[in-house]
Amino acid sequence: MNRILYRKSELAHDQLLLTDRRATHILQVLKPALGDELRTGEIDGPLSSGKVMRLDAQKVLLAISEVSQPERPTLDLLLALPRPKVLKRLLPQISAMGVDHLYLTNAERVEKYYFDTHVLEPDFYHGALLEGLQQSGDTCMPQVEVIRHLPSFLSKTDFPENRWLLHPYASQNLLDAELRSERCLLAIGPEGGWRSSELELFEGLGFQQVSLFDRVLRSDTACISALGIAVAKGELYGRD
């Protein structure tokens, strides 16, 4: 945990009383002294600093003061729903890297039973995403949307100007793709790829096909690699 995160509703007069595993982490790992300042943050709110006011066997009381308001990530991810085990592993990595909208979608090659997983229950995926935020130190929780029918979702959604579709045989590499504005959407298909009818649908909506490597990667490896490139491009965009 590089930042202790809390919900706004947990604050009372700018004080935060922790009694759960965050308290355990503070007491057993961070081991602060009274008066020390810890990095804290409000979920979907400001980065803050928490001054240690009280330390008990199981309780920590922090006085919270706001430090700065983080900007939301500018990258959206449309991901064909991977198998539950893979999704579970990916979620904290996705939030750690910084994603604004996370669309988990059905596709012709997505097995229907993947949608029955407990990983898609909000309580579960929020916990997994929170883990990634506490690692990366961000407070911006990805906005998750589970999509059962891709064509109707695509037809009714406004996408940013940069729309990339990861496709193994595209001639343009994601590394070379031009970023025309800071915000972009990256679409990543299922194991086995998109069907040609799906590819046509994306093409009709102006998605640009980009490739990654001349290798067949596991979908989670491909996802992290592609996100890495997209996030780094986004961070550099502002500096050019």
Place this chain on the structure above:
Amino acid sequence: MNRILYRKSELAHDQLLLTDRRATHILQVLKPALGDELRTGEIDGPLSSGKVMRLDAQKVLLAISEVSQPERPTLDLLLALPRPKVLKRLLPQISAMGVDHLYLTNAERVEKYYFDTHVLEPDFYHGALLEGLQQSGDTCMPQVEVIRHLPSFLSKTDFPENRWLLHPYASQNLLDAELRSERCLLAIGPEGGWRSSELELFEGLGFQQVSLFDRVLRSDTACISALGIAVAKGELYGRD
């Protein structure tokens, strides 16, 4: 398994008799007919094609013919030994992405007990690396070296011209780092980073510090992201 891999010693008169989980995979997943050609490959040897000659309940006989000789990857990875659980998860991803030399090194912030893991036994890590090769379809097994003392290793090793050290506060982003020849070495530190004495050592050997994101990532996420960028850069290098 996108390619069935075998050792040269398993071939007899260009025939490969499989009775282990590769046979199970062929029989239960690929379900070929007699005469079908399967993608096969010799570990550290040619890509090949295996014609199905016999299919029994537990046995598959393939007639192997060489297709092409793959080029070895041009990327070397020097990785501070991560905790065993993380290493185990990383190994197939590393080989799938394509690494030539994989140096797993001690560092001041690497816990000594990480070296006691069974994951560092050659039989174990070969199996994990093989899994990644069967996924990506490559035959080039990373050459693993376990390094107990980093300074003496660094002083006696010839590194390629491009030597990058991943460092969170470097002003240059890996994405922008100039690739002056196809071969490069990427060095990735432990959780908590390199010590300043280690940084000086790398600097003295001409390692260029490069950063990834303005975020603290888990070491496996950082490793896959950085590898992804380095591999993509390497693949594009030949095309420029």
